[in-house]
Amino acid sequence: MTSGSGPSMKWSRRSVLKGAGLGVAAAAAAPLLAACGSSGGSGGSSSSGSSKKIIIGSFQDPAMAPFRDKYVKQYQQETGTAVQYSETSYDAWYQACKSDGLNKTGAYDIYVMDDNWVPEFAAGGIVQNLDKLGLKVNPDILSKGLDQGYWPPKEGARLKAFKNDTPALYSLVIIDDVNLLYYDTRHFSSPPETWDDIYTAMKKKAHPPQLYGWSARGVKGNPVVQTYLPLLNSYGGNFVNDDWSPGFAGPEGVAALERLLTFLPYMSPSTPEFDTDQETSLMLQGKCMALTEYTGTAVTEIDNPSDSKVVGKINMATTPKQVKNGPAIGTFICSIASGSPNPEGAVKFLEWFTSDRIQTQFAREGGNAAVTKTALNDPQAAQKYRWLPAIAQSVQLSTPKPRTPDEPKFEDILGTQLNLALVQALQQKGGYEQIAQKYLNVAKGQMQAVLEQNKNIYF
Amino acid sequence: MAVTTAPVRPSEPGRRPDAGRRAGLDRALPWLLLLPAAITLGLVSIYPIYAGVHASLTTYLYGRPVAGAGLKNYTDTWHDPVFWQAMEVTLKFVLIAVTVETVLGLGLALLVANVVRGARWIRMSILAPMTVAPVVVGVIWRLIYESETGFVNPLFTSLGLGAPNVLSHEGSAFFGLVLVDVWEWTPLLFLICLAGLQSIPQEPLEAAAVDGAGPVRLFFNHTLPLLLPVLAVGVVLRLIDAVGTFDQIFVLTRGGPGTATQLISIYAYNTAFNFTDYGHGAAMLIALLAFALLLVLVALSLMRRAAKRVAQ
Numbered sequence: 105m106t107s108g109s110g111p112s113m114k115w116s117r118r119s120v121l122k123g124a125g126l127g128v129a130a131a132a133a134a135p136l137l138a139a140c141g142s143s144g145g146s147g148g149s150s151s152s153g154s155s156k157k158i159i160i161g162s163f164q165d166p167a168m169a170p171f172r173d174k175y176v177k178q179y180q181q182e183t184g185t186a187v188q189y190s191e192t193s194y195d196a197w198y199q200a201c202k203s204d205g206l207n208k209t210g211a212y213d214i215y216v217m218d219d220n221w222v223p224e225f226a227a228g229g230i231v232q233n234l235d236k237l238g239l240k241v242n243p244d245i246l247s248k249g250l251d252q253g254y255w256p257p258k259e260g261a262r263l264k265a266f267k268n269d270t271p272a273l274y275s276l277v278i279i280d281d282v283n284l285l286y287y288d289t290r291h292f293s294s295p296p297e298t299w300d301d302i303y304t305a306m307k308k309k310a311h312p313p314q315l316y317g318w319s320a321r322g323v324k325g326n327p328v329v330q331t332y333l334p335l336l337n338s339y340g341g342n343f344v345n346d347d348w349s350p351g352f353a354g355p356e357g358v359a360a361l362e363r364l365l366t367f368l369p370y371m372s373p374s375t376p377e378f379d380t381d382q383e384t385s386l387m388l389q390g391k392c393m394a395l396t397e398y399t400g401t402a403v404t405e406i407d408n409p410s411d412s413k414v415v416g417k418i419n420m421a422t423t424p425k426q427v428k429n430g431p432a433i434g435t436f437i438c439s440i441a442s443g444s445p446n447p448e449g450a451v452k453f454l455e456w457f458t459s460d461r462i463q464t465q466f467a468r469e470g471g472n473a474a475v476t477k478t479a480l481n482d483p484q485a486a487q488k489y490r491w492l493p494a495i496a497q498s499v500q501l502s503t504p505k506p507r508t509p510d511e512p513k514f515e516d517i518l519g520t521q522l523n524l525a526l527v528q529a530l531q532q533k534g535g536y537e538q539i540a541q542k543y544l545n546v547a548k549g550q551m552q553a554v555l556e557q558n559k560n561i562y563f
Numbered sequence: 564m565a566v567t568t569a570p571v572r573p574s575e576p577g578r579r580p581d582a583g584r585r586a587g588l589d590r591a592l593p594w595l596l597l598l599p600a601a602i603t604l605g606l607v608s609i610y611p612i613y614a615g616v617h618a619s620l621t622t623y624l625y626g627r628p629v630a631g632a633g634l635k636n637y638t639d640t641w642h643d644p645v646f647w648q649a650m651e652v653t654l655k656f657v658l659i660a661v662t663v664e665t666v667l668g669l670g671l672a673l674l675v676a677n678v679v680r681g682a683r684w685i686r687m688s689i690l691a692p693m694t695v696a697p698v699v700v701g702v703i704w705r706l707i708y709e710s711e712t713g714f715v716n717p718l719f720t721s722l723g724l725g726a727p728n729v730l731s732h733e734g735s736a737f738f739g740l741v742l743v744d745v746w747e748w749t750p751l752l753f754l755i756c757l758a759g760l761q762s763i764p765q766e767p768l769e770a771a772a773v774d775g776a777g778p779v780r781l782f783f784n785h786t787l788p789l790l791l792p793v794l795a796v797g798v799v800l801r802l803i804d805a806v807g808t809f810d811q812i813f814v815l816t817r818g819g820p821g822t823a824t825q826l827i828s829i830y831a832y833n834t835a836f837n838f839t840d841y842g843h844g845a846a847m848l849i850a851l852l853a854f855a856l857l858l859v860l861v862a863l864s865l866m867r868r869a870a871k872r873v874a875q
């Protein structure tokens with residue numbers, strides 16, 4: 105068919121040009137229109153604070169499932185306030201909420217965050233000061249968990265620009281995720297108290313590959329650092345000292361890593377490639393005596409017959425001590441977006457979720473890592489979910505990670521060298537102290553270079 | 564006899580501007596019709612490059628652009644030992660993977676080109692890996708390499724060899740990733756070579772065969788030179804793609820053990836998005852772009868030279 109073959113198909117050059125021009129204009133205007141539309145939408149239809157819709161964004165995590173599936177709906181039913189919940193992958197959500205907060209887009213009211221985002225988000229004005237918004241904190245929330253939401257931090261090293269600022273609450277903890285010791289009661293009649301006790305037991309009972317003495321995340325970066333931190337903290341070492349100098353390459357840090365390396369003959373030779381799934385699968389198959397891991401393993405896997413061959417056989421306790429207990433903490437935490445269209449409603453929601461009534465329900469229904477002392481020690485909940493008191497105790501004994509936006513970089517530096525130390529120790533099967541010292545020194549040097557490069561931020 | 568002459572057009576002063584406008588429209592129309600495509604291309608292709616260059620010239624603090632950085636991010640990148648280490652790993656990965664893929668792809672294409680029975684099924688099964696998303700490829704191979712439940716360790720053990728624990732050692736992890744890339748992308752070169760082989764004119768080959776050329780001579784003196792232009796396209800496409808390999812490595816090793824599999828794409832991603840050093844990360848990616856272009860130029864020049872040599 106050619107143009108102009110019928111009356112309805114008569115295309116003049118002028119009409120083609122006009123059409124093309126309109127098309128181009130529409131295409132160019134579309135994003136603008138879309139943006140205007142979305143901002144208008146998020147502005148909401150009603151004007152009064154808490155009755156407006158609340159929009160919550162989060163990353164996907166099994167620990168968030170009860171929050172998403174039950175408590176968001178329950179809040180809607182109890183208050184009549186609509187709550188919109190959306191989630192995406194961890195990395196995508198980190199970028200999305202950061203961009204939303206930096207640009208004050210107003211697409212969300214509440215960000216569900218990892219607690220190590222707090223320094224960057226609070227210092228960068230991506231989230232709002234909850235004290236200024238009038239949020240009333242439940243005094244029963246465990247203080248170490250609550251402290252994760254303060255900026256600048258109440259304890260430890262501070263960035264230069266915030267050295268003399270009074271700490272303010274920017275994020276409120278909603279799930280107290282913390283390292284726990286998981287031990288198989290068939291091999292330990294009571295929780296091992298020190299790392300030396302664990303080593304003694306594995307020397308006596310482990311016979312790899314049928315039964316490993318220990319299982320750990322060994323992948324470079326964050327995973328292997330999570331394995332090392334409870335040891336480092338318990339040996340009295342620091343990730344960073346109060347003057348930001350790396351604190352892991354001293355005698356305490358070396359002894360802590362050496363202890364981990366001495367476990368290797370009783371661990372899977374594939375440990376350097378292990379992340380949480382591989383690490384915990386050994387325990388779920390009944391093939392390892394003990395490990396340290398965050399609370400999610402207890403809440404969702406250990407007693408789930410479809411995942412676990414060790415239902416009822418694993419107990420949880422605070423991670424072992426050497427000079428002290430030192431579990432690492434990594435809470436799920438909520439902030440209110442800088443451009444939140446409904447901050448009053450967001451405050452009300454957070455107060456509701458962290459209230460005594462809801463937290464007790466949160467602990468009783470599923471054994472979730474609640475954030476209040478009463479909920480975690482609630483007899484009814486603790487009887488059914490044996491890990492809850494261990495969580496309460498571990499949170500209060502926990503050591504936070506360095507509070508700086510550069511923390512992921514520090515983790516990457518230390519985690520790369522820890523991973524290399526594991527690889528070399530597996531090959532060398534000895535000389536663990538030298539290996540530990542060598543790789544921790546390299547990490548220290550690299551971290552010092554980063555600090556030096558950013559000295560205007562740190563010193 | 565009446566003499567007819569061509570009618571003389573009366574002078575029509577009013578029509579001249581119309582004709583001028585029409586001529587102007589004739590000239591402008593192709594450009595106007597291209598405009599939507601050009602705008603789309605600009606938005607999806609050129610703007611991101613501009614944004615990347617702009618980010619590489621900016622200093623960020625807590626995720627916010629705070630000042631112009633000039634060339635500081637580039638000089639930092641130049642003096643960053645981890646960047647050069649990543650560059651070395653990238654170069655090694657690209658050269659080994661693309662070379663193996665080219666040789667295997669060409670070999671398979673030569674084998675399949677003459678197959679008549681079941682050619683369709685053979686082609687389909689060879690092409691299957693290429694249709695799988697790179698992230699899924701990473702997950703599949705992670706399950707294969709996985710030391711406790713995968714089948715590589717039991718296979719080696721049953722053969723009396725020690726369990727290799729592929730991803731736990733620097734050397735084996737690197738070559739394990741090369742193998743994944745070869746598995747996924749050899750089909751692309753196979754496809755391109757097969758198309759090239761099927762489009763080669765048969766007369767010169769038949770003439771050479773009549774003159775007594777054996778299969779090896781026939782291949783090196785006739786088939787390969789005729790195939791080189793097509794092969795060059797395939798190699799260039801693979802080079803560009805291999806330089807930016809990310810998904811499989813992120814799923815399988817995250818660049819480890821240590822930095823043994825840390826390509827620039829992984830390091831730049833971490834720098835930009837985990838360490839929130841957007842400027843430095845962007846500078847690395849611009850350097851990666853330059854590196855990819857350089858590799859392409861070198862590859863094209865080598866292939867041109869090879870074609871000339873073979874032609875002589």
